[in-house]
Amino acid sequence: MKKIGIFGGTFDPPHNGHLLMANEVLHQAELDEIWFMPNKIPPHKQNEDFTDSRHRVEMLKLAISSNSGFKLELAEMDRKGPSYTYDTVRLLKERHPNDKLFFIIGADMIEYLPKWYKLDELLTLIQFIGVRRPGYHIETPYPLLFADVPEFDVSSTMLRERLKAKEPTQYLMPDKVRQYIEENDLYES
Structure with missing residues (x-):
């Protein structure tokens, strides 16, 4: 039986904060793998524009390539319409019945948990791992x-803004991801 952490997100673009968080959770929770699972259409962001799925998947492949404990899971990319965690976890449990699945969420999403689709049922299928983040007081029933992660203040939104303004992003994202962005003219103004 493997212990697998599922790390969902838009990863638009993936950055070193994602990698740091995943690596810390991998070791602190003594997991065998972290599966990065890009969302196609997250329910809480249905009205936002995202970079084409193909590019987000390629950037994520590049970002995680140097860590053998990191894998790519495309279950949500294959789905049409909004991706609800409950539906995805049921699918993953069917595909991997002998593995123990953990779902990694940041402090901001812990506060949002009461609004999650079929949360009570989801809690019977998976164990959540909350990542503490500065500025959030976490209380949850x-x-x-x-997991505790060193503070590293970077976000995909901030990186998109910096890229659009032609500001430096070195040390904020993997070099391979930055090169891919430049080669494909992503996040241009």
């Missing part, structure tokens, strides 16, 4: 495990 839900049975979460927690």
